[in-house]
Amino acid sequence: MMPMKPFFYLPMLAAFLLVFAAKGQHVPLFNGKDLSGWHADVPEKDKNPDLGPSFLVRDGMLVSLGTPQGHLISDAIHENYRITAEYRFPGETGNCGILVHASTPRSLYGMFPKSIEVQMMHENAGDFWCIVEDIEVDNMVARRGPKKDWGITEGKNRRILNLTDGSENPPGAWNEMVIECFEDRVRVWVNGALVNDGYNATASSGQIAVQAEGAEVEFRKLILEKITGLSE
Template sequence: MKSFFWLNTIAVFLLVSASMAQEVPLFNGKDLSGWHADVPEKDKNPTIGPSFLVREGMLVSLGTPQGHLITDAIHENYRITAEYRFPGETGNCGILVHASTPRSLYGMFPKSIEVQMMHENAGDFWCIVENIEVDNMVERRGPKEAWGITEGKNRRILNLTDGSENPPGDWNEMVIECYKDRVRVWVNGDLVNDGYGATASRGQIAVQAEGAEVEFRKLVLEKINGLSE
């Protein structure tokens, strides 16, 4: 009987340990280890102030100078959970998944699929030299002849809901699930986008500085073996 008990205890321990091992804190709450910034304006003015910093245990995108904070590591089949807010004036920001070649669009944006965080637009997709499909494409992306993934094309795919974001200044939770060619997004528990046929399935993860200050108090990645129910 004791042997059976200990075998069950060990089995539970191994299952819990395996689950915990899948979680990767993208931000450690102390510094920007594991990330690097790409800020084009620094090419001409290397002494310009930072676009990203750590403040009171939070990762902060200051919004300017515009650029991206990019993971050193490449990830595949994962779920990101981000808790964020605009502490002051609301505006634009985003999390980029499957990022690769830097400065592929407008000399600024890395090749990727952006999950928009802009206030009142959280969960929109933006195609950045990568593509993704959704249901009701014409309704959500506009006339097919205007679609594209480069400058001047219709790269925005509208989200599924309105009103999923909390009031300005309050914290929001965004969950981004990337598995094979699928990208799904939840904002505060609402499924706000569901894409498939993505032209990339792995890459780096990036956070934008695109005009507005955004605080992240949580930024965690979990490896997944399939889609959520």
């Protein structure tokens, strides 16, 4: 029997390499130099385009200045990924968030894009906020309130409390937030502690957005890694 020629293995080898490359592939969200790959949506600038920026790059960090309020939105659409963010409030603590599965802009209160927000507000990091998208968690009534009040639009109970208190570091210190999105699941860790685990999300892909919502926040790390399954 004649030995198989080397080229017979090439298609199989190529397929293997594609699968291997997809797992653990890092996609740069922020290059440390400028805001390439992002665009800002700041409603106040519709009437006053001369307002200062809401987002900028400073000392190699992405900075949300907090005001004017709005969102920095990725140009690209992503699915099945893990975001690792290292952030801190360098001054007074306050509000901010990372939005996943973002799509239609200004869908809520003329400001927020349709999405699921992972809250970063001090002492509330890891809460979910439903923004014209929805997600479920265990113990929904305890964590979201009476079912009759649930909803995903203005005036409804859109907040889902996180699982733990005390996962954040003291004001001014750096925190690590990991957000894992796979199919209809969204899971969140803060400084290594699992703080939220949602399922049956009404979206499984979309853009990623960072908020300017009143407080200055520095991001020294913001990376995305493609995943092929949930972490153990």
